[in-house]
Every structure is written in structure tokens, then in C-alpha cells.
Amino acid sequence: MFDQLAERLQKAMKFLRGEGKITEKNMAEALRMIRLAFLEADVNYRVVKDFVERIRVKALDEKVLFSLIPAQQVIKIVRDELASILGQQERKLKFSSSPPSIFMLVGLQGSGKTTSCGKLAKWAVSFGKNPLLVSFDLKRLAAQEQLKMIARTLSLHFYEMTKEQMSHPPDALQELLKFTKNRGYEPLIVDTAGRLHIDEELMEELHLVRDILNPTETIYVGDSMTGQDAVKSAQLFEEKIGLTSIILTKLDGDARGGAALSIVSVTGKPIKFIGTGEKFDKFEVFHPDRMASRIIGMGDILSLIEKAEEKADLEEVEELARKLHKQEFTLEDFKKQIVQMKRMGSFSQILNLLPTAGPFGDISKIDIDDKKILYYEAIINSMTQKEKENPKMINGSRRLRIAKGSGRPVAEVNQLLKQFLEMKKMMKKSQFKKLLSSLPMSR
Amino acid sequence: MTGNLKEKLSKTRETFKEKFNEFLRSDRSREEILEELSESMILADVGVTSTEKIINSIRQKSKKNDSFLIIKRLLEEELIRMLSQFSFDFNFNPSCSVIMFVGVNGGGKTTSLAKLAYYFREQGKNVLMVAADTFRAAAQEQLLLWGKRLNIPVIKGQYGADPASVIYDALQSFKSRSYQLLLVDTAGRIHTNINLMNELEKIRRVISRQIEGAPHDIFLVLDSSIGQNALVQAKEFLKFSGITGIFLTKLDGTAKGGSVISVVEELKLPIKFVGIGEMEKDMLHFSPHEFVKALLS
Numbered sequence: 001m002f003d004q005l006a007e008r009l010q011k012a013m014k015f016l017r018g019e020g021k022i023t024e025k026n027m028a029e030a031l032r033m034i035r036l037a038f039l040e041a042d043v044n045y046r047v048v049k050d051f052v053e054r055i056r057v058k059a060l061d062e063k064v065l066f067s068l069i070p071a072q073q074v075i076k077i078v079r080d081e082l083a084s085i086l087g088q089q090e091r092k093l094k095f096s097s098s099p100p101s102i103f104m105l106v107g108l109q110g111s112g113k114t115t116s117c118g119k120l121a122k123w124a125v126s127f128g129k130n131p132l133l134v135s136f137d138l139k140r141l142a143a144q145e146q147l148k149m150i151a152r153t154l155s156l157h158f159y160e161m162t163k164e165q166m167s168h169p170p171d172a173l174q175e176l177l178k179f180t181k182n183r184g185y186e187p188l189i190v191d192t193a194g195r196l197h198i199d200e201e202l203m204e205e206l207h208l209v210r211d212i213l214n215p216t217e218t219i220y221v222g223d224s225m226t227g228q229d230a231v232k233s234a235q236l237f238e239e240k241i242g243l244t245s246i247i248l249t250k251l252d253g254d255a256r257g258g259a260a261l262s263i264v265s266v267t268g269k270p271i272k273f274i275g276t277g278e279k280f281d282k283f284e285v286f287h288p289d290r291m292a293s294r295i296i297g298m299g300d301i302l303s304l305i306e307k308a309e310e311k312a313d314l315e316e317v318e319e320l321a322r323k324l325h326k327q328e329f330t331l332e333d334f335k336k337q338i339v340q341m342k343r344m345g346s347f348s349q350i351l352n353l354l355p356t357a358g359p360f361g362d363i364s365k366i367d368i369d370d371k372k373i374l375y376y377e378a379i380i381n382s383m384t385q386k387e388k389e390n391p392k393m394i395n396g397s398r399r400l401r402i403a404k405g406s407g408r409p410v411a412e413v414n415q416l417l418k419q420f421l422e423m424k425k426m427m428k429k430s431q432f433k434k435l436l437s438s439l440p441m442s443r
Numbered sequence: 444m445t446g447n448l449k450e451k452l453s454k455t456r457e458t459f460k461e462k463f464n465e466f467l468r469s470d471r472s473r474e475e476i477l478e479e480l481s482e483s484m485i486l487a488d489v490g491v492t493s494t495e496k497i498i499n500s501i502r503q504k505s506k507k508n509d510s511f512l513i514i515k516r517l518l519e520e521e522l523i524r525m526l527s528q529f530s531f532d533f534n535f536n537p538s539c540s541v542i543m544f545v546g547v548n549g550g551g552k553t554t555s556l557a558k559l560a561y562y563f564r565e566q567g568k569n570v571l572m573v574a575a576d577t578f579r580a581a582a583q584e585q586l587l588l589w590g591k592r593l594n595i596p597v598i599k600g601q602y603g604a605d606p607a608s609v610i611y612d613a614l615q616s617f618k619s620r621s622y623q624l625l626l627v628d629t630a631g632r633i634h635t636n637i638n639l640m641n642e643l644e645k646i647r648r649v650i651s652r653q654i655e656g657a658p659h660d661i662f663l664v665l666d667s668s669i670g671q672n673a674l675v676q677a678k679e680f681l682k683f684s685g686i687t688g689i690f691l692t693k694l695d696g697t698a699k700g701g702s703v704i705s706v707v708e709e710l711k712l713p714i715k716f717v718g719i720g721e722m723e724k725d726m727l728h729f730s731p732h733e734f735v736k737a738l739l740s
Contacts (some may be wrong), residue, residue, distance in 0.1 A: 042671050108696070114580075140721070141592075142585035142588055148581075196695060196697075227669055227670025228487065228699075229668040230668070250548065252633050253633040253634065255672040278579070
């Protein structure tokens with residue numbers, strides 16, 4: 001759902017990468033792009049305003065400006081901010097320690113409450129629960145019938161409210177509670193009438209249900225296609241009823257899903273499930289961290305950045321960068337690079353962290369033989385200092401000696417030397433030089 | 444008494460003077476005013492691209508020292524002009540018309556259809572409704588209950604049946620009796636589901652084969668709280684089923700429905716009705732003037 005947002009954000013990031021050093025000026029441009037990306041994705045205007053301001057403050061912090069790769073740092077900041085809005089980790093639906101647990105679903109008309117009730121019940125059954133469904137929608141025509149039919153389709157129990165009961169909701173609710181306890185149903189899933197949040201009378205009705213049932217979870221069902229109003233509705237439900245979690249629906253469409261960010265940031269409550277279709281198995285547990293990464297379109301490249309910063313010997317990296325600049329890159333440096341990379345894990349692991357979409361697309365598809373790269377280290381270790389500095393002097397007999405010393409076939413020594421020379425050639429190309437000049441040389 | 448009146452008059456004069464002054468000059472620059480107006484447009488779901496486009500045209504039309512009220516009025520006029528471009532009339536054939544409702548799930552198709560049925564019944568038309576949503580649980584019952592309440596006959600189908608076949612049956616009774624208007628309720632569908640969209644195309648084909656020129660109107664039902672996806676949806680529904688207008692629902696909430704502006708502008712489609720409640724009477728003809736006023740408030 002966040003494809004378009006991701007695309008726009010990545011454009012902003014690409015712009016920053018091209019800029020190399022981060023200044024107040026190009027950061028302002030990047031922030032403008034980020035702002036537009038979020039607004040186009042229907043994230044609420046004020047939520048965006050706050051969000052962009054927080055990024056601005058963090059991004060212009062010294063640590064970022066002088067970091068290894070400033071643009072990547074900004075990406076990380078955006079991602080972290082997103083994750084901090086969406087919540088860092090998935091949160092599980094809370095079940096009561098003394099059953100029955102009661103889940104009450106609330107929300108606007110047409111957001112998908114009744115369908116979500118069915119999905120939630122089916123999900124509960126999947127780990128051995130015995131849910132009971134009940135509808136307190138006394139207003140919409142055939143609302144009772146809808147949940148009843150869903151219950152029948154899923155072979156679940158449905159508590160039918162009689163006309164008489166409906167005219168005395170407080171008594172009806174007490175009876176319902178007693179019934180649920182006596183029969184040992186767990187959880188009780190309560191559907192409520194969809195309402196516009198400005199409808200005071202219906203809000204009172206919701207209060208009644210809430211006060212008598214005392215739900216374990218009060219779940220707001222939000223439509224992912226909602227625009228700016230998502231904030232207002234969710235906020236009012238939070239204020240008037242008090243919410244504990246969120247189900248986001250209709251994610252099978254191509255809506256840009258900004259409502260998710262608006263709802264969560266304004267209520268501070270976690271999204272626990274997402275609905276991705278009309279069928280009852282189209283219901284997934286929500287992973288906020290993954291969603292944040294997906295929005296940024298970065299796969300798990302962020303943990304890669306973290307790893308790099310954590311494991312790399314910064315002085316060595318800078319020395320390397322300096323040498324690259326001056327075209328003094330030797331085999332010794334090549335080895336150091338290998339050692340650095342090794343600290344971050346195996347190459348295939350690293351490549352797995354790269355997103356398949358975007359600029360890394362081709363790289364992540366490459367099949368890399370980890371062992372071969374480890375052998376490279378051994379081969380370089382078998383060279384003399386002179387050889388490392390001037391690989392051109394490595395003739396046939398030297399190659400044979402190096403092969404013997406490292407325990408690898410001569411062919412591999414040849415391959416390494418060939419690759420190294422190609423690398424050096426590549427470094428002379430203008431594109432690469434441009435990339436290098438974007439690296440900060442000192443801190 | 445006289446003193447009192449005098450006082451009152453002078454008060455009125457004061458307020459008038461204040462207003463007039465505010466109208467004439469403003470302590471804010473044009474850019475600040477335009478910024479504020481574009482904020483309210485974005486908050487009303489007009490969307491960044493459309494907002495920027497419209498605000499730019501207002502920038503050109505206004506003068507540098509124009510006050511807030513003048514600029515706002517220019518904007519209102521521009522928006523009203525955009526929304527009034529296309530005819531609000533029905534493509535109506537008084538003796539025999541078919542109107543079809545399409546849209547995504549939960550937009551309010553069935554309720555809107557019932558409202559329109561009531562509206563025409565009140566005008567003395569002989570109306571028939573068909574519940575062609577054979578997928579969603581209790582969709583049939585929902586329309587049947589509406590029929591009972593409004594005393595309008597409903598043709599229903601079996602759950603899981605091909606909606607086109609239900610409509611075919613409905614068309615037969617529609618033609619054989621003295622009905623003047625057939626209202627077709629279809630199942631909600633997310634526009635990215637190609638199979639379901641093809642199904643709509645088939646439904647339309649079945650209708651047009653039975654009655655020439657039908658369906659005369661196809662309304663896309665849009666929830667006014669929808670964001671920028673409105674345009675995408677409208678495009679898709681236009682492509683598969685053809686739509687002749689928008690039925691904007693749930694405008695009684697706090698949502699402003701601004702995303703329809705780009706639908707009107709880009710797809711050259713009028714908004715025909717707005718829904719403002721859950722009862723059959725809660726429907727209005729679309730008024731660009733009032734819509735725009737609410738949008739910028």
C-alpha cells in the first residue's frame with residue numbers, strides 16, 4: 001500500500017545521495033520532497049508538519065553531518081521516525097487472564113467492522129479459542145443478519161439479540177455477559193454500529209456497551225483509504241471511548257495508506273492487524289518495523305548501516321577512502337576491505353539485507369561464493385609487501401609461490417589479480433570519482 | 444429607546460467598518476494568505492497537486508495587496524466554476540431507465556440506492572430495485588429491508604449466484620411490468636481486483652443488451668472521507684463500467700470530500716448527489732456553492 005510513498009521518499013533520498021554533503025539548503029529541499037511525499041499519501045497535514053520538523057532537527061545534528069554517509073543517515077532518521085510513530089515492535093492482542101476476554105470493535109460506517117469481527121474470530125479459532133460473536137449494531141439495516149451469516153459461514157457461535165432485548169440494552173448486555181461466562185466462550189467479539197463521530201446519541205450508546213462489558217480491547221477499525229479526516233475520527237473515538245488498538249482495513253487496494261500514520265500518531269495506539277481482502281483469511285498480524293522499512297523501500301539496509309557503523313574501524317575506512325582518492329589503492333587495502341566486510345557477516349547475508357527493488361536490485365541477485373572471498377584474504381597474505389604495492393611485478397613464478405603459500409590453485413591467484421586490476425580501472429572512471437568525492441574526508 | 448437604537452446602530456456600523464477594513468487591507472502578505480488557504484484545501488483532501496495548481500491560478504488572478512477575504516472569494520469562485528462545469532441532469536428516459544450503483548466496499552452504495560429510490564418514488568415514478576450483491580453477507584437482506592421500509596419492490600438473488608443472472612431476471616420483470624426505473628445495487632469491490640471489475644463490465648453488457656441505451660446512469664459511490672485514492676478509483680470504475688456521475692456519501696461527518704475536485708476536473712464527471720445521513724430523506728442535489736463554502740470553512 002505504501003508503494004507510491006516509498007517511491008517518492010526514495011526520490012528524496014536519491015537527491016540527497018547525489019548531494020553528498022548535507023547542508024541546510026539541500027536538506028530543506030529534501031524535506032520539501034519528503035513533506036510532499038507524505039501529503040500525497042494522505043498523511044494528515046499536521047502530522048506531516050510535526051514529522052518533517054523532527055526529521056529536520058535530527059538531520060541537521062552534527063553527528064549526521066559528519067557521519068560516513070550522510071544521506072544514508074538521513075534515511076535512517078526518516079525510517080526511525082516512521083517506526084517510532086508506527087511502534088517499534090509488533091504488539092499482540094491482549095487476552096484477559098480471567099476469561100472471557102472481550103474485544104469491542106468500533107469505527108465509522110463502512111470501515112469494515114463486521115467483516116473484521118469475522119476475521120478476528122477466525123484468527124482466534126486458529127489457535128484453539130472458542131469465540132462468540134455478537135452485534136450491537138441496532139441501527140443499520142441487516143447488520144445483525146450480516147454478522148450472523150458470517151458466523152454461519154465460519155461455523156462460529158453467534159449470540160442473537162431479540163427485539164425485546166434490544167429495547168433494554170443494559171439488561172441485554174448483562175445477560176450476554178452471563179451467557180458468555182456460563183458457556184465458556186473465549187473471546188467475546190462485539191460488533192458495534194458504525195457512526196459518524198459527531199453523533200452524540202450513538203456515542204452514548206457506545207459508552208453504555210463499554211461501561212457494562214468493560215472490554216479487554218477496544219479496537220478501532222480504520223479504512224486505509226481515508227484521507228485527512230482519519231485524524232479527526234480516530235481522535236474523537238480515542239477521546240470519547242478510549243481505544244487500545246487498531247485494525248487497518250482494505251489494504252488490498254492501491255491506496256497510499258497515509259491514514260495508518262495519521263491514526264497511529266494521533267491515538268498513540270498500535271495497529272495490530274491489517275485486512276487485505278474480503279475473504280476471512282485475508283487478515284495479517286501487523287509488523288510496524290517491517291512496514292517502516294517497506295515505506296522507505298530500503299529492505300533491511302538500515303540494519304546494514306547500523307552494522308557497518310558498529311563494526312567498521314572508522315579510521316581504517318577513512319584511510320581507505322583517502323587512498324581511493326589518490327589512486328593509491330593497493331592489494332593490502334583490498335585485503336583490509338575484505339576484513340572489514342567480514343566483520344559485518346558473510347557476504348551472502350549482507351546481500352540478503354539489501355532490498356531487491358531500487359538501486360541495489362542487480363547486486364542482491366548476484367550469487368556470491370563466501371568462501372572464495374575468504375581465500376582472497378589468504379592469497380593476499382602470501383604476497384610480499386612489494387608485491388602488494390606493485391601487483392604488476394607478480395610474474396608466473398611469483399604466482400606459483402603465492403598459490404603454494406596460500407594453498408590455493410594458481411588460477412585463483414590469477415583471478416584475484418585480474419579482478420583487482422579491473423577494480424582499479426573502474427576507480428579511474430569519472431562516475432566513481434564523483435561518488436568518492438561525496439565521502440567526507442575528515443571529521 | 445432612541446439611545447438604545449443609536450447604540451445598536453453604531454455597533455452595527457462599527458462591525459461593518461471593521462469588516463470593510465478587513466476586506467480592503469490585510470496585514471498579511473498574499474503569500475501568507477495563499478499558504479493558509481492551501482493548508483485548508485489540503486486538509487479537505489483536495490490533494491497537494493491540485494491544490495498547488497489551483498493556488499497558482501489564484502496567485503495570477505489576484506493582486507499583491509488583496510486582502511484575505513478577496514483572495515478567498517477568488518478561490519471560492521474558481522472552485523465553484525470547476526465543480527459546475529458538467530451537467531447535473533440525468534440521462535433520464537422517463538418511461539424506462541436503468542441506474543446502476545458501483546463503488547468500493549463500505550462506501551454506502553445500498554443506502555444511497557435506497558435514498559434515490561425513495562426520491563423517485565416521491566416524484567411518482569414506479570421504481571424497482573435489484574440486489575445484485577450476491578457476495579457480501581446480508582447484502583440482500585439489507586436491500587430487502589429497505590424495500591420493505593420504503594414499500595418498493597426488490598428483486599433478490601441467491602448468495603453466490605452470478606450477479607449478471609440476477610440482474611437479467613430483474614430486467615425481465617422490469618420490462619414485463621409497468622416499472623419506469625430500475626435501480627441496480629452491485630457488490631462493493633476494490634478496483635484493483637481485475638476479476639471483479641470484469642464482472643462489472645459483464646453486468647453492464649447484460650443490461651445494455653436487454654434495454655437499448657441502458658444503463659442510463661452509473662453512479663460511482665464515494666465516501667467523502669476518502670483521500671487521494673478517489674481519483675484512482677474513479678478512473679478504474681470509469682474504465683470498466685463507465686460512470687456518469689458521483690454520489691458523494693457521508694458528507695454529514697467532518698470529512699470535506701475535497702478529493703472529488705480532481706475527479707471532476709480530470710475525468711469530466713459531475714457530482715450529482717450527496718448523502719447526509721442514514722435515513723431515506725438524507726440526500727441532496729449537489730450544490731457547488733455550498734460544497735465549496737464547507738470545504739474552506
